[in-house]
Amino acid sequence: MTSVPLLSIEGLNVYLGAGRREVQVLRDLNLSIAAGAMVGVVGESGCGKTMTALTILRLLPETVRCEGRVLFEGNDLLALDEPAMAQIRGRRIAMIFQDAASALDPVFTVGYQIAETIRAHFPVSHKEARERAIDALDKVGIPAPRQRYGDHPHQFSGGMRQRVMIAIALSCEPKLLIADEPTTALDVTVQAQVIDLLLARASESGTTLLFITHDLGVLAQACTRILTMYAGELVEDGAIDAVLSQPRHPYTAGLLRSLPRLSAPKTMLPAIPGRVLGPGEEGDGCRFAPRCSFALDPCGRRQSLLPEDHRQVRCWRSGDLALPGARA
Amino acid sequence: MREPTALVATQDLAIHFANTHGRGNVKAVDGVTLAVVRGETFGIIGESGSGKSTLGRALVGLQKPSKGRVFHEGRDLFALGRRDLARHRRDFPIVFQDAAMAMDPRMTITQSVREPLDIAAAMPAAARDARVAELLDAVGLLPEHGARYPRELSGGQNQRATIARALALSPKLILCDEVVAPLDVSIQADILNLFAHLQQLLDLTYVFITHDLGVVAHISDRIAVMYLGKFVEVAPAASLMKAPLHPYTQALLSAEPDPAAILADRRQRIVLQGEIPNAIAPPSGCRFRTRCWRATEQCAATEPPLREIERGRSVACHHVDRAALAGSGSGSGAQPDISSGAPGRASVSI
Numbered sequence: 001m002t003s004v005p006l007l008s009i010e011g012l013n014v015y016l017g018a019g020r021r022e023v024q025v026l027r028d029l030n031l032s033i034a035a036g037a038m039v040g041v042v043g044e045s046g047c048g049k050t051m052t053a054l055t056i057l058r059l060l061p062e063t064v065r066c067e068g069r070v071l072f073e074g075n076d077l078l079a080l081d082e083p084a085m086a087q088i089r090g091r092r093i094a095m096i097f098q099d100a101a102s103a104l105d106p107v108f109t110v111g112y113q114i115a116e117t118i119r120a121h122f123p124v125s126h127k128e129a130r131e132r133a134i135d136a137l138d139k140v141g142i143p144a145p146r147q148r149y150g151d152h153p154h155q156f157s158g159g160m161r162q163r164v165m166i167a168i169a170l171s172c173e174p175k176l177l178i179a180d181e182p183t184t185a186l187d188v189t190v191q192a193q194v195i196d197l198l199l200a201r202a203s204e205s206g207t208t209l210l211f212i213t214h215d216l217g218v219l220a221q222a223c224t225r226i227l228t229m230y231a232g233e234l235v236e237d238g239a240i241d242a243v244l245s246q247p248r249h250p251y252t253a254g255l256l257r258s259l260p261r262l263s264a265p266k267t268m269l270p271a272i273p274g275r276v277l278g279p280g281e282e283g284d285g286c287r288f289a290p291r292c293s294f295a296l297d298p299c300g301r302r303q304s305l306l307p308e309d310h311r312q313v314r315c316w317r318s319g320d321l322a323l324p325g326a327r328a
Numbered sequence: 329m330r331e332p333t334a335l336v337a338t339q340d341l342a343i344h345f346a347n348t349h350g351r352g353n354v355k356a357v358d359g360v361t362l363a364v365v366r367g368e369t370f371g372i373i374g375e376s377g378s379g380k381s382t383l384g385r386a387l388v389g390l391q392k393p394s395k396g397r398v399f400h401e402g403r404d405l406f407a408l409g410r411r412d413l414a415r416h417r418r419d420f421p422i423v424f425q426d427a428a429m430a431m432d433p434r435m436t437i438t439q440s441v442r443e444p445l446d447i448a449a450a451m452p453a454a455a456r457d458a459r460v461a462e463l464l465d466a467v468g469l470l471p472e473h474g475a476r477y478p479r480e481l482s483g484g485q486n487q488r489a490t491i492a493r494a495l496a497l498s499p500k501l502i503l504c505d506e507v508v509a510p511l512d513v514s515i516q517a518d519i520l521n522l523f524a525h526l527q528q529l530l531d532l533t534y535v536f537i538t539h540d541l542g543v544v545a546h547i548s549d550r551i552a553v554m555y556l557g558k559f560v561e562v563a564p565a566a567s568l569m570k571a572p573l574h575p576y577t578q579a580l581l582s583a584e585p586d587p588a589a590i591l592a593d594r595r596q597r598i599v600l601q602g603e604i605p606n607a608i609a610p611p612s613g614c615r616f617r618t619r620c621w622r623a624t625e626q627c628a629a630t631e632p633p634l635r636e637i638e639r640g641r642s643v644a645c646h647h648v649d650r651a652a653l654a655g656s657g658s659g660s661g662a663q664p665d666i667s668s669g670a671p672g673r674a675s676v677s678i
Contacts, residue, residue: 266546
């Protein structure tokens with residue numbers, strides 16, 4: 001147990017849109033991540049996974065309004081001015097996006113784009129930056145990095161482009177790396193390579209990993225702790241083995257059950273009925289209650305994230321439910 | 329090879345595309361023989377670039393083969409005249425990956441679902457509206473959804489609408505190309521349930537193309553594993569999942585992130601090196617040998633034919649894992665033998 005967490009989010013509420021069209025996209029988010037942890041975030045689209053990442057990096061549009069604090073290495077990121085934030089972005093906290101093809105600039109060589117990042121944060125010469133960039137390409141397993149330095153993104157395959165993104169993200173040795181669906185666009189055999197690479201490089205450099213994915217299998221491979229988000233809220237937070245084998249929130253259990261791989265073939269899959277509440281849609285009680293088959297009277301009132309044996313769950317009924325988990 | 333009962337069959341089908349940037353042809357499909365039986369779900373799994381979508385397009389008559397033939401109920405599809413082919417295609421609709429893109433944004437759901445009926449003029453105009461209502465109901469959409477535009481529906485609802493449109497002319501076979509890939513798991517489960525339900529109700533035949541092993545295993549009766557334009561393994565779904573025989577299938581199964589399997593044992597993973605080679609100049613001999621940990625000189629010299637190993641199970645490999653086959657009965661043979669592999673080709677992560 002380290003005394004001060006690397007990242008701690010306290011009472012975060014995020015609103016988007018101006019005036020009367022304002023909608024809340026993150027609700028009462030509380031979490032802390034210790035240095036060196038490998039943390040995964042799951043949830044369906046629209047649950048606030050990417051919003052959380054963009055809030056940490058302060059990459060949200062002008063009209064955003066935030067309440068609460070995002071403490072990183074003791075500083076409240078929400079209170080920093082833009083130049084101070086620019087010093088942190090890329091240098092202390094880096095991010096990898098889903099679509100490497102659009103995250104890279106098509107008109108510059110990949111080597112230039114890595115060197116550019118290094119020169120933005122370190123007082124090094126062009127030559128030194130170039131050497132470091134070649135080294136970074138080498139470390140992510142790009143063959144013949146010296147020759148490939150001068151190639152443009154379109155000359156790389158999808159898997160290789162995502163390797164380049166990892167090289168850029170890790171080139172400044174950030175303390176925290178946020179990977180937002182980094183392997184979703186890749187084939188499974190290439191996905192396995194990229195996850196292995198990401199984990200190996202992150203643990204080598206002692207980088208803390210926040211891994212956002214909708215794929216529970218990918219998460220199980222990469223992380224030791226899992227956060228489940230639903231409709232802008234954190235609903236479950238615990239160690240990966242415990243949560244997957246014995247989920248305590250009905251939504252986590254529902255996600256696991258609806259995976260085709262875990263059901264008998266040619267049977268009906270237990271789908272989660274209905275859809276996620278949109279950001280503008282308010283409800284008094286539990287936001288999952290309309291889709292939850294266990295909902296009872298108390299679920300009409302709001303519940304907060306409560307600790308219960310080594311994890312935190314936001315559910316009135318978690319104590320008296322025995323939910324099925326992943327079993328081989 | 330083709331059986332009299334096959335609804336759709338191919339014989340040594342090849343589809344090559346001219347390479348606009350240089351010499352050589354892109355061999356998207358290179359010698360595929362298959363037979364899809366009425367009422368079954370035939371799954372085709374492969375990574376991007378394996379040729380699975382091109383094969384699918386040829387199966388329903390949208391892509392003329394460079395070599396070989398496609399048969400629908402015994403008739404040579406591409407021997408038909410243009411008009412006959414067009415009429416014939418009505419029995420073989422496609423459902424695509426991106427449902428919102430597959431619908432005309434300026435047409436309401438009712439108009440889109442009705443369009444095939446209007447074009448085919450299969451029934452009096454007055455009867456068509458009733459048919460549309462019936463179709464929307466069959467796929468689980470409410471009557472009021474019919475008046476909406478694709479942008480007003482969710483991804484899952486749009487996919488239901490494209491399924492309704494595919495059903496409009498009472499098809500014999502539906503080609504499903506990555507139909508659940510962009511959907512969240514809970515919605516994906518809904519749509520897969522719908523496909524299963526419709527199959528029972530309407531006695532449909534599906535060819536299900538996907539890169540997702542979990543999806544294909546759940547929905548299919550038989551699965552073909554495709555790599556670089558060829559089938560490397562064809563087997564009943566249950567036996568394929570229990571005891572994959574081709575090294576590529578074994579790698580796919582082990583790379584597929586399955587939470588339960590990962591919890592059970594984190595060590596048993598085969599991580600292939602490299603990526604799928606260029607289809608312009610595929611490797612000599614076995615096309616998978618450049619990424620295979622079992623490859624020998626024989627694999628570079630001669631191409632392994634797709635051979636029937638067991639009733640209904642075919643594999644194209646010189647070094648079929650007999651132990652896995654023997655173990656398929658007891659259910660313990662799912663783990664490939666990794667220790668005997670040549671070092672450097674595949675790594676096993678710990």
